[in-house]
Amino acid sequence: MMHAIDAWPKPIRVVVVDDSALMRKIISRRLSEDRDIEVVGHAANAAEARAAIKSLDPDVVTLDVEMPDMNGLEFLEKLMRLRPTPVVMISSLTYHGAAMAIRALELGAIDCIAKPTSRDADAFSELTKKIKIAAMSRLQPSDAYPKRIVKAPSGSRYKFTDSIIAIGSSTGGVEALLTILSEFPENCPPTVITQHMPAGFTKSFADRLNKLCSPRVSEATEGALLRPGQIYLAPGGETHLEVVGSDRLRCQLSHTDAVNGHHPSVDVLFHSVAKSAGRKSIGVILTGMGRDGAAGLLSIRHMGGSTIGQDEKTCIIYGMPKVAAEMGAVEKQVGLDAIAAEILASSTSVGHVGLSENCTVL
Incomplete structure (x- = not known):
């Protein structure tokens, strides 16, 4: 596995799939500006995409969420089942488009990016970086984790301490967070999350999680009090999510510079959380490229909190957890399917029942 995204032994071969000839041209032009990327084919619909992928065997596919004969989600589902290939989804910034992009990430797409608008002509500035990260990704087998989302048992079965859970994730984080949070009971400790995601997509992601999880999930808002049974997702955009206060912890959205190149930043x-919750904090770092979150996780451990890192085998990109482990920030490395149980065990005052018992299947 490569550890840098700016040096490649050979060009990354990309097939661009979009029903708009103009959009195919814009995407291809942007990718062609990078000498490490080669656009080897184009497709305007699912039939052309199937043929191009079969004949050209690309390293990465860019895929429009909406296509005329078969929408991008249907095509993606078939592709990941029959010929798993790293995919970067291209989506409009409408609520419907963002919701479809989130669903695509659940189905196995590596990342998503918003289509440019007349007011945001440079929206594809991150596209080449996302292509390179996708090319480095480790696709999980389609049967690696159960595809049914299972809600956890009633919260009355759990007796929690006054802990605070903080989770950070990036590439591959949508599927990882769904796997973990669907096992949280309705009275889980207050949980704050920073997932690297473009502005406009986090609201759809929070809504999706809220439908599939027992606790209440929402985008974090300025001044929101941290309460049991609630999960707060950092908004994408120009702010960082922080936890502040002493007796009454609350969310704060700070308008400061990007950290590690990110708004929001896991490190922030x-x-x-280390400063405000100390030994009551449980820090969890999941799949993602780069080092964002490693130093912050180490501060949680230094303050006496518990720290968990996703293991290499189950990461789409073993970057953030790897750096954190090398720094000594990770107390325990755990496979994705066991992280929820590890978090709950760290935050309960008495033993908890098995997560598979009396669950409600959606």
Whole structure:
């Protein structure tokens, strides 16, 4: 596995799939500006995409969420089942488009990016970086984790301490968070999350999680009090989510510079949780490229909190957890399917029942 995204032994071969000839041209032009990327084919619909992928065997596919004969989700589902290939989804910033992009990430797409608008002509500035990360990704087998989302048992079965859970994730984080949070009971400890995601997509992701999980999930808002049974997702955009206060912890959205190249930053969240919650904090770092969150997780551990890192085998990109482990920030490395149980065990005052018992299947 490569550890840098700016040096490649050979060009990354990309097939661009979009029903708009103009959009295919814009995407291809942007990708062609990078000498490490080669656009080897184009497709305007599902039939052309199937043929191009079969004949060209690309390293990465860019895929429009909406296509005329078969929408991008249907095509993606078939592709991941029959010929798993790293995919970067291209989506409009409408609520419907963002919701479809979130669903695509659940189905196995590596990342998503918003189509440019007349007011945001440079929206594809991150596209080449996302293509390179996708090319480095480790696709999980389609049967690696159960595809049914299972809600956890009633919260009355759990007796929690006054802990605070903080989770950071990036590439591959949508599927990882769904796997973990669907096992949280309705009275889980207050949980704050920073997932690297473009502005406009986090609201759809929070809504999706809220439908599939027992606790209440929402985008974090300025001044929101941290309460049991609630999960707060950092908004994408120009702010960082922090936890502040002493007796009454609350969310704060800070308008400061990007950290590690990110708005929001996992490091900013973790450092704030270490400062405000100390030994009551449980920090969890999941799949993602780069080092964001490693230093913050180490601060949680230094303050006496518990720290968990996703293991290499189950990461789409073993970057953030790897750096954190190398720094000594990770107390336990755990496979994705066992992280929820590890978090709950760390935050309960008495033993908890098995997560598979009396669950409600959606």
